[in-house]
Amino acid sequence: MARRGALRPPAEVRRMFDRIAPRYDVMNRLMSLGRDVSWRRAAARAALARRPSVVLDIATGTGDLAFELVAQGASHVVALDFSLEMLRHAARKRLEKQVARITLVCGDAMRLPFRDRSVDACTIGFGLRNLPDYEAAIREFARVLRPGGVLVILETTPFEGPFAPLLRLYFDRVVPWLGGLVSGDRAAYSYLPRSTAAFPRAPELAELLCTAGFADVHFRKLMAGTVALHVAVRGGAEVRADTAAWPVRVPREPMRP
Ligand SMILES: C[S@@+](CC[C@H](N)C(=O)[O-])C[C@H]1O[C@@H](n2cnc3c(N)ncnc32)[C@H](O)[C@@H]1O
Numbered sequence: 585m586a587r588r589g590a591l592r593p594p595a596e597v598r599r600m601f602d603r604i605a606p607r608y609d610v611m612n613r614l615m616s617l618g619r620d621v622s623w624r625r626a627a628a629r630a631a632l633a634r635r636p637s638v639v640l641d642i643a644t645g646t647g648d649l650a651f652e653l654v655a656q657g658a659s660h661v662v663a664l665d666f667s668l669e670m671l672r673h674a675a676r677k678r679l680e681k682q683v684a685r686i687t688l689v690c691g692d693a694m695r696l697p698f699r700d701r702s703v704d705a706c707t708i709g710f711g712l713r714n715l716p717d718y719e720a721a722i723r724e725f726a727r728v729l730r731p732g733g734v735l736v737i738l739e740t741t742p743f744e745g746p747f748a749p750l751l752r753l754y755f756d757r758v759v760p761w762l763g764g765l766v767s768g769d770r771a772a773y774s775y776l777p778r779s780t781a782a783f784p785r786a787p788e789l790a791e792l793l794c795t796a797g798f799a800d801v802h803f804r805k806l807m808a809g810t811v812a813l814h815v816a817v818r819g820g821a822e823v824r825a826d827t828a829a830w831p832v833r834v835p836r837e838p839m840r841p
Contacts (some may be wrong), residue, residue: 586784596654607767627738628652636704643711645675668799701730709738729818740780741812
């Protein structure tokens with residue numbers, strides 16, 4: 585049965601991403617054979633379909649999904665992560681690309697520092713699998729989204745079908761070896777296939793989204809079924825928040841809760 589949360593506790597996850605931050609982007613390109621760029625493109629397209637004014641990119645890491653959102657015309661992206669090293673690389677890229685429409689925020693995805701119903705769209709790319717409680721995380725995303733707001737989840741998904749043995753071989757053997765070579769952290773890249781295998785299958789994740797009050801839940805698989813893209817619309821129904829309203833407002837009108 586799929587796990588309800590990440591294989592490792594948050595502090596360990598944060599340390600791991602702090603460590604691999606310098607080689608994170610290059611490893612993504614290598615192990616996905618460059619395809620991760622087009623997955624983020626598809627995720628951004630889905631998030632921007634309803635022309636949101638502010639998009640919150642959760643677990644933004646080095647910011648690739650946030651940059652793609654801006655490239656596709658997002659007016660403002662708030663990009664949040666709890667790894668300072670990953671954010672430092674995002675900040676460097678923001679400077680190099682001279683992008684002003686991204687606000688970087690250091691924060692916890694499980695306790696988003698935004699008020700209820702203050703965000704038009706949320707994206708999370710390869711982040712949900714690393715959070716300690718998937719259901720609670722999805723409830724937290726629903727809390728900050730306004731009714732009718734879109735949630736887009738891009739995530740690796742347990743391998744199924746005729747290619748599964750081949751994919752397992754690649755992810756269990758080749759990826760950790762390559763990760764060790766490129767980032768010097770073989771353990772971080774052994775965690776990737778293990779956490780993917782333990783993650784809910786795409787229909788199970790869709791079910792979690794429905795349970796949290798999302799409507800119009802869709803998903804599609806990419807790259808021989810190794811990655812799933814889920815899109816869901818925050819329903820009008822009341823979603824229970826664990827936290828009282830947080831003090832920081834997303835810095836753009838019209839964002840009143
Ligand atoms: C695999 S990276 C994904 C980065 C980026 N979204 C992408 O598409 O490449 C996962 C990110 O999730 C972040 N993360 C994990 N747990 C988090 C949490 N509880 N709060 C905020 N960020 C978290 C990590 O620091 C890391 O940067």
